[in-house]
Amino acid sequence: xxxxxxxxxxxxxxxxxxxxxxxxxxxxxxxxxxxxxxxxxxxxxxxxxxxxxxxxxxxxxxxxxxxxxxxxxxxxxxxxxxxxxxxxxxxxxxxxxxxxxxxxxxxxxxxxxx
Amino acid sequence: xxxxxxxxxxxxxxxxxxxxxxxxxxxxxxxxxxxxxxxxxxxxxxxxxxxxxxxxxxxxxxxxxxxxxxxxxxxxxxxxxxxxxxxxxxxxxxxxxxxxxxxxxxxxxxxxxx
Numbered sequence: 001x002x003x004x005x006x007x008x009x010x011x012x013x014x015x016x017x018x019x020x021x022x023x024x025x026x027x028x029x030x031x032x033x034x035x036x037x038x039x040x041x042x043x044x045x046x047x048x049x050x051x052x053x054x055x056x057x058x059x060x061x062x063x064x065x066x067x068x069x070x071x072x073x074x075x076x077x078x079x080x081x082x083x084x085x086x087x088x089x090x091x092x093x094x095x096x097x098x099x100x101x102x103x104x105x106x107x108x109x110x111x112x113x114x
Numbered sequence: 115x116x117x118x119x120x121x122x123x124x125x126x127x128x129x130x131x132x133x134x135x136x137x138x139x140x141x142x143x144x145x146x147x148x149x150x151x152x153x154x155x156x157x158x159x160x161x162x163x164x165x166x167x168x169x170x171x172x173x174x175x176x177x178x179x180x181x182x183x184x185x186x187x188x189x190x191x192x193x194x195x196x197x198x199x200x201x202x203x204x205x206x207x208x209x210x211x212x213x214x215x216x217x218x219x220x221x222x223x224x225x226x227x228x
Binding site for chain 2: 031033035041042043044045048050056058059088090092094102103105107108
């Protein structure tokens with residue numbers, strides 16, 4: 001049982017390049033999330049999804065796009081990378097039933113934009 | 115306005131003593147949940163405890179308890195009998211808007227002193 005798997009774990013991008021962070025979970029969770037964590041800071045919600053075909057913006061969606069074509073996968077797309085997007089990105093998932101709420105996190109993807 | 119406020123950037127506690135980490139929240143929803151997560155220096159996110167807005171008793175998990183004061187909108191984490199391994203960042207979080215959206219505070223860095 002792999003849980004939440006993120007790839008890649010590390011990536012260096014040049015300004016203006018694009019890339020996709022992959023996230024997949026094998027727990028049949030409906031809810032999935034993308035967060036970014038800047039050094040010494042908390043997690044900021046980028047996008048979230050409550051099921052296949054449904055996505056919504058979080059606190060800091062600018063510069064990112066997501067899709068959710070299957071329950072398992074929730075990729076995060078960075079278009080035209082900027083230095084401000086240097087961060088650690090976490091994908092997470094949870095059951096859809098309220099009041100039980102534990103988030104299961106991936107190990108994180110460290111992205112540097114130079 | 116911040117949904118989750120953690121006003122203690124850093125805290126020190128003597129080993130074996132108890133410590134309280136503060137968290138206040140802001141939501142207009144009646145149904146919501148509050149979490150605490152631990153992030154050691156290795157970077158992974160570890161779920162500690164969960165409190166639902168309708169739960170009448172404070173949540174407890176081993177040495178962790180959540181002091182939930184609904185009228186004050188506070189959800190403080192109490193760690194009893196601190197251990198050196200408790201040194202980490204601690205994040206308070208809330209799920210609201212139909213339990214779908216999970217937002218985090220900026221965290222408190224706890225250091226346990228031998």
